[in-house]
Amino acid sequence: MGKDVDSETVAKNEQSVMNAITIDCVIFGFDKGSLEVLLVQHAEGISKGKWGLPGGWIHKKESTDNAAHRLLNELTGLDNIYLEQLKAFGDPDRFPLRRVITIGYYALVKREDYNIKAGFTAADAKWYKINEIPDLIYDHNEILSFSLQHLRNRVRQAPIGFNLLPEKFTLLQLMHLYEEILGVEMDKSNFRRKILHMKLLLALDEKQQDVSHRAAKLYKFDSKIYEKLTQKGFNFEF
């Protein structure tokens, strides 16, 4: 949950939100070879100064999915974000003040698109590398590690990893993304064969610019072919 969440004021005064359910988002980004998560710092309340997942309350008239999209947009300004529900976290003691159940979501964003929203400063919101996560409020460490586990599984069954990369990318960039997420080393040659064999990528007539070595061909993700493949349930095993 975000800035004001552990102050009870919001829930008590606002009749327009549900008062025993919140939403928390794990926002993944990929930058310079590292998988990162966007955390926010609490400005007030009992956990002032501590970091946590961005989140907030659900309006009475919006779906939980919409609420998650809205919260994400309020924080990052981004609109068409890959967003999926993880599950509900319902331990009776997870929130110290009273019984609140939270619905976890995870999002994948392209770091190139991301600009922190006006109203937030570097002190409020910050990207943390996945293996440098501090102690978070409530059960947010648990939600985060669940989402990481989930991402590792999903990424092997559906080509959602693309959502973390720029529109145009090289095969090696894609491979490094998988290596980072799954924590494994891969063989360049075999990776190329495998991914090209799936016909999911569209080769562009463009090459990398300004690199101090042979420029690699750029590819983009072909969503039409992806649709076909997801329907008959394919296997993206790496």
Added chain:
Amino acid sequence: MGKDVDSETVAKNEQSVMNAITIDCVIFGFDKGSLEVLLVQHAEGISKGKWGLPGGWIHKKESTDNAAHRLLNELTGLDNIYLEQLKAFGDPDRFPLRRVITIGYYALVKREDYNIKAGFTAADAKWYKINEIPDLIYDHNEILSFSLQHLRNRVRQAPIGFNLLPEKFTLLQLMHLYEEILGVEMDKSNFRRKILHMKLLLALDEKQQDVSHRAAKLYKFDSKIYEKLTQKGFNFEF
């Protein structure tokens, strides 16, 4: 949700339950080659007479997982059931009277163990074949089809299918289970090789009884080996 759920009485009078969140369970069983789901009939309220998923309210002091287990036990009398959360369903209009979010669970039960709990009659609770599901209350058809999709995916990645079979089973029974869940035809010989190669099964010194053909060897599921395999994340692709 179960018998009394759409009467508001429970939520309003009972201070001990959360009033805007419920739990709904999809209970899968496997009988005579068919995948089935346990549905219950509403006794009162606006949807009297209609069938729906069993479910109910969450007590203030129990986790959502415990609530699901409790509800399942109240209905079936069973204790050690395979139970997993699906996700939260949060459409603002899913429940007609007011805003209620439900957390979906799915359970796999061995039909041999199952006995309907006292207090329920055949008119209250009934097994329905997966392709003969009637119109259900609220968004329960949606929850059901989501859970079926989820089951089909899960069953290919973890050996949870065993939870639907008796303690001791034959290889062909197991194969038929997979065929039914996944909706495919399999090759007997190849299935044997594949499943035995995984070393997940323990061959017993027992054979089928009272069958009008050659009796098949019985196997049981080796949970120790399963633990090992799940940890390094294996692939149960069929």
Added chain:
DNA sequence: ACAAAAGTGTTGACAATACACCCATGT
């Protein structure tokens, strides 16, 4: 020239598939 990454080719091991066939048992 050489570093660094792009990109290709080859090989051997192993797994998936499709079938053909024999075995045991009750009616």
Added chain:
DNA sequence: ACATGGGTGTATTGTCAACACTTTTGT
């Protein structure tokens, strides 16, 4: 004897992992 399912064997094809090698480009 035959129907029914249990159980074995094999030949082919395809996929995967390991690794050696060539190509391009900036410094």
